[in-house]
Amino acid sequence: MASIAGKKSGLTWAVQISVAALVLLWLFPTVGLFVSSFRTADQISSSGWWAALFPAEQNEVYRASDPDDTRVADGDNFVVTGNIFEGDPREIRSWGVSSRDVSAYQPGETAEMKDGETLTLESDGNYVWRGDDKQLSGRGQRIFITATVPPDFTTGNYETILLSGSGQDNMAKAFFNTLTVTIPATIIPIVVAAFAAYALAWMEFPGRALLIAAVVGFLVVPLQLALIPLLRLHLEIGIGKGYLGVWLAHTAFGMPLAVYLLRNYMVGLPRDIIENAKVDGATDFQIFTKIILPLSFPALASFAIFQFLWTWNDLLVAKVFLIDSTGSTTVMTNQIVELLGTRGGNWEILATAAFVSIAVPLIVFFAMQRYLVRGLLAGSVK
Amino acid sequence: MLTENPAVLGLLTIVIGVGGCLGYFYFSNLILDKLIFPASGPKAGSNINRANMVRPWLFLFPAIFALTLYLAYPVFETLRLSLTDRDQGGAFVGLANYHQMMAEPKFWEAVQNNMLWLIIVPAASTAFGLLVAQLTDRIKWGNLAKSLIFMPMAISFVGASVIFKLIYDTRPADQNQIGVLNAVWLRFDGGIGSVLFLQVLPSLVLLAFAGIVAYVAWIFARGIVAKGEDKSVWLLPLRLFVAVAGLWLIWTSLSSLLGIWTTQLPYGEPQTWLTIPLWNSFLLMVVLIWIQTGFAMVILSAALRGIPEETVEAAIIDGANPFQVFFRIKVPQIMGTIVVVWTTITLTVLKVFDIVFAMTNGQWETQVLANYMYDKLFRANDWGVGSASAIIIMVLVTPILVWNVYNARKEMK
Incomplete structure (x- = not known):
């Protein structure tokens, strides 16, 4: 196959380039958010994030230090020396001493000003300002520079979002709330569904086919239908809005997919092993825990990833079953939506908050992609 | 404690x-x-x-x-x-809620938008997925490329909404644009490049789309009159529906073709993209397409690998070019999988709530059914109408539900 395709090298190049273009197009949005989360509010609002990746030319104004305090006698004249950058050096491309011509001089050149004083500026920001007693008095000389600013990134946004921020800007609580929702809501359905899947795959009883068909049907029932009746039910039986309600809801909403995936996998396990175990006197419970569960690990992992991503990323179920009017149990997705409403222009907060919530699923995704793909294939390709 | x-x-x-x-x-x-x-x-x-x-x-x-x-x-x-009224203590009111809902323009806006979503998102995601699956099949770094295009699957709809809001962001005309879309838009000045990218290219895309729709509609409509086709009764409504929907789509694309060449575009002015009706719906769809393409790609790529190599080799020996191999040999063999991918994405689209909720909340004519329902349930506190719209979503899902159950039962026999 490869040899046949390899003959058309022109086409292969076209394919390579189009794939590269598609990948870049698909990555571009996420990278934009990622880069923005490391920029300060000023940087974000003054230039597009793509500009942040390259050194930029920037015009800045500085002042030489106050001559009355810092001037040193040098013969008849006085000298003020120093560096215009205070611990934040950049490379000066050109400079000037008047706002009308901000790039009149190259670094190293000496500017002679109208009243006879001189100023020399090196490319690293060191300056020497000479003049007589009258000239070197009052305020420091203004220096206009055009500098190349290297790409500049900060982790300050993350500090705000995770540690120091107050109120809505702090996601730490929402992060733990999300975790609190997600972990039980991932583990419990697996246990329940695994037993059911085993019964549907390896036990004989009347109505089995009907049940499997029902599970397939439940796969597509929109959970929108469940919102009102279940919220009413939860309020009536006293669960109310809270973690217990959202765990139950996620468990049940994940159940059809869990049963379906696990049953399809378990049906494919070799019959001999199970029958031999039965002949040897193992009970169904033993067969399940000792043989089926360990063998089904790939399917369990697949579902676990699905359920984890789904519960972590969920907004609707949390809004309906969990978050009450006090908002103390808010999850990250909900907090981000609220930020979009109240802090719509503060991209440094928004981008960082969004990235904090995206980071965990992304790690899970890249670490366990194999199982995710396998689960997707088992779930839809039949 | x-x-x-x-x-x-x-x-x-x-x-x-x-x-x-x-x-x-x-x-x-x-x-x-x-x-x-x-x-x-x-x-x-x-x-x-x-x-x-x-x-x-x-x-x-x-x-x-x-x-x-x-x-x-x-x-x-x-x-x-959906048949009761909460304000009357849950009294039975018959179809009153449905009547009330049908009288609301916002509901019809939601239905209309949902139809657009239902056509465009599955079609675009499947097409992109198929394209990427086919292209990455033969190149060395194909798996890396797939993994990167698959990545948005892990990102929440809310996260994706933030990502794309940054892309669609607008600044006043005298400031640097920080949204990519506006930055690109301001590069167009009405010159030859603008004509090429904003008029010729979209026209070609529209024509190609209309062509494909016409082809599919014709395949379905042919069965009504032609001999030798399966004429079972339950296929007739489907054929008629596809034919009519096809005609409507062709009409829409041709009339927008006219629009492309007659509209004066406001060059040089930054646009607040999410407030321009119709365009904003498309921009919201882009978010979902971006997410779902990876899903389509993964499944279609597995299906492509499952195609027996003999069929492809035979076609190449017979002199088929790569395009013929793809459209005549490969696509027909994975048609079943394409249908599965299409229906799965359709289901996702019907339930899409987060994207609209986070980005526009249904303002500027972007409402969809799921968000309309949420609005009714939890903002207007109108459980009757909210339930009625949920039932509408359920009705839309039902054909897929029946089809899935039918297939599952067939398989088990």
Whole structure:
């Protein structure tokens, strides 16, 4: 196959380039958010994030230090020396001493000003300002520079979002709330569904086919239908809005997919092993825990990833079953939506908050992609 | 209080939940075998048989309980609620809620937008997915490329909304644009490049789209008149529907073709993209397409690998070019998978809520059914109309539900 395709090298190049273009197009949005989360509010609002990746030319104004305090006698004249950058050096491309011509001089050149004083500026920001007693008095000389600013990134946004921020800007609580929702809501359905899947795959009883068909049907029932009746039910039986309600809801909403995936996998396990175990006197419970569960690990992992991503990323179920009017149990997705409403222009907060919530699923995704793909294939390709 | 700490509470729930489940399964089996039907004594044989008849239901009980209470019961309860009025103490009001809903322009806006979503998102995601799957099949770094295009699957709809809001961001004309879309837009000045990219290219895309739609509609419509086709009764409505929908789509694309060449574009002015009706719906769809393409790609790529190599080799030996191999040999063989991908994405689209909720909240004519329903339920507190719109979503899903169950049953036989 490869040899046949390899003959058309022109086409292969076209394919390579189009794939590269598609990948870049698909990555571009996420990278934009990622880069923005490391920029300060000023940087974000003054230039597009793509500009942040390259050194930029920037015009800045500085002042030489106050001559009355810092001037040193040098013969008849006085000298003020120093560096215009205070611990934040950049490379000066050109400079000037008047706002009308901000790039009149190259670094190293000496500017002679109208009243006879001189100023020399090196490319690293060191300056020497000479003049007589009258000239070197009052305020420091203004220096206009055009500098190349290297790409500049900060982790300050993350500090705000995770540690120091107050109120809505702090996601730490929402992060733990999300975790609190997600972990039980991932583990419990697996246990329940695994037993059911085993019964549907390896036990004989009347109505089995009907049940499997029902599970397939439940796969597509929109959970929108469940919102009102279940919220009413939860309020009536006293669960109310809270973690217990959202765990139950996620468990049940994940159940059809869990049963379906696990049953399809378990049906494919070799019959001999199970029958031999039965002949040897193992009970169904033993067969399940000792043989089926360990063998089904790939399917369990697949579902676990699905359920984890789904519960972590969920907004609707949390809004309906969990978050009450006090908002103390808010999850990250909900907090981000609220930020979009109240802090719509503060991209440094928004981008960082969004990235904090995206980071965990992304790690899970890249670490366990194999199982995710396998689960997707088992779930839809039949 | 220690027990009020959510982390401790969560841990406790995991232990109680998982332990409870395992305990339930273990002890119910134990009780069944040792107490109710002991496998000893005079009736040992029949007891074992009886125990084995009961056991599947022990295993199934929690799952069935959850499914019934959380998925089956709500369907009927929602149906009942949609026929009652909350303000009248839950009195039965017949179809009044549906009438009220039908009289609202916002509802029809949602239906219309949902139809657009239903056509465009599955079509675009499947097409992109197929394209990427085919292209990455033969190149060395194909797996890396796939993994990167698949990545948005892990990103929440809310996260994706933030990502794309940054792309669509608008600044006043005298400032640097920080949204990519506006930055690109301001590069167009009405010159030859603008004509090429904003008029010629979209025209070609529209023409190609209309062509494909015409082809598909013709395949379906042909069966109404032509001989030798399957003329079963239940296919006729489907054929008619596809034909009519096809005609409508062709008409829409041709009329927008005219629009492309007659509209004066406001060059040089930054646009607030999410407030321009119709365009904003498309921009929201882009978010979902971006997410779903990876899903389509993964499944279609597996299907492409499953194609027997002999068929492709035979076609190449017979002189087929790569495009013919793809469209005539490969696509027909994975048609079943394409349908599955299409329907799965259709289901996702019907339930899409987060994207619209986070980005526009249905303003500027971007409403969709799921968000309309949320609006009615939790903002207007109108459970009747909210339930009615949920039932509409259920009705739209039902054909897929029936089709899936039908296929699943066929397979098991």
